[in-house]
Amino acid sequence: MSSSPSRGRKRLLAIVGGLALGLIVAEAGLQVTDTRPERFRPPRWSVFDGNSFQRSDMWADGLIKQPSPFAGVDMGQYTPGARFRIEYASNPRGYFDDRNGVEMTVNKLGLRGPEVTREKPAGTLRLLGLGDSFTFGVGVGEEHTFLRRLEGRLGGQRPIEVLNAGTQGYNTRDQQVTLENRWLTLAPDIVLVIFYLNDIYRDESAVAFWNNGEGDGVYLQPTGLARHSHLLDWFQYSWRVRNLRRRMISHYSQAYFTNPRAFFDNASSSSRQMDWPASRAALARIVELSETHGFRVGLAIFPELMSLEDYPFTAIHTFVNETCGDLGLPVHDLLPDFRGLTDQQLWVHPTDHHPNEIAHDIVARSLEEFLRTQLVPDMFSPDGQTSP
Helix, strand or coil: CCHHHHHHHHHHHHHHHHHHHHHHHHHHHHHHHCCCCCCCCCCEEEEECCCCEEEECCCHHHCCEECCCCCCCCCCEECCCCEEEEECCCCCCCCCCCCCEEEEEECCCCCECCCCCCCCCCCCEEEEEECCHHHHCCCCCHHHCHHHHHHHHHCCCCCEEEEECCCCCCCHHHHHHHHHHCHHHHCCCEEEEEEEHHHCCCHHHCHHHHHCCHHHCCCCCCCHHHHCCHHHHHHHHHHHHHHHHHHHHHHCCCHHHHCHHHHHHCCCHHHHCCCHHHHHHHHHHHHHHHHHHCCEEEEEEECCCCCHHHCCCHHHHHHHHHHHHHHCCCEEECHHHHCCCCHHHHEEECCEEEECHHHHHHHHHHHHHHHHHHHCHHHECCCCCECC
16 A cells, blocks of 8 residues: 555655756746847937937937927927938848948928928929828838828829928827918918827826837836846746736726727826817918818828727727718728738837838828729829829
8 A cells, every 4th residue: 555655755756856957948948049038238329410320319419309489289299301220139031231220311491201382382282291200111211101101102293292201209289380370371272191009198197108119018128037047038028928818908908098089088197188179270370271271181090000900099090081071181091901911011020119110101092092993082183193
């Protein structure tokens, strides 16, 4: 009878020993191949100071952005003639230059793109794009931004200028204020408002956390014993990423994502603290300006480039679309154009979820169809040429 416990102990020791050996072999394999979770350093900004590019932040002491003269526009405005770069830790698509970056420039009027005259040339159709960093095209060369591509696609018998007034950090109210006080002097014939979903809720609600890759764990560094063990690093990293995902799921289950109309109709203190009331008022004002100044205006909804296979913001798209209908504002939802694609395919970099050159091309093609068939069909002929 005494042999049974002995056999049980041996079996247990064999199991434990096997597990230990397996862990040792796994650790050794990871050590030999130096295989750890993929991590990156954050993107780096630099600005041209007249002699060379120097490391900076997004403002660069006025060399990239300067304070706005308009009350409430806290994100400033681009400095005319600014020249700056953003550089990444790697070059996953081979798109970046030899320093894994992209150079961006601002013309003398404060717009991204080539120099243009303030006075509109005779016979030229002028389209002004309003938006934030998605519209500006952070991380993408000027020639690949959707507004520059759109200009090329619309070009034909009649000269067309597409002006990029996208500005990092701007919300819809900022766009309305600068349109009214700055850009109307450019006499646009068409104004395109590119609506990004963080104009519904406040940026503090953590979407920026997901868009810079932090929510995917790209900056998570090993702690404790995981700093000395590749295997423990993988276990710790996987556990922390799962926690981040649980936080994201919990975050997106809140009422202003799942039922935005009921949330904002409630007029509670929580809804009043969101960006949407100011954004809606700004859109209404832009429609008024279009009637007063004689330009056509349309709005395009730019989706979050995340979880496209199980998109958590469909209710917000519907809400914005319905509100634009109430305001008499033609609207175009870009989400269907991204269906079937993975979010990683469309990011500038794992640490920067701005749309890359592939996404910009998709948007340009979609906006061309919106302009030709819905917003200003009278300005374009059916054969794809510009009407005289």
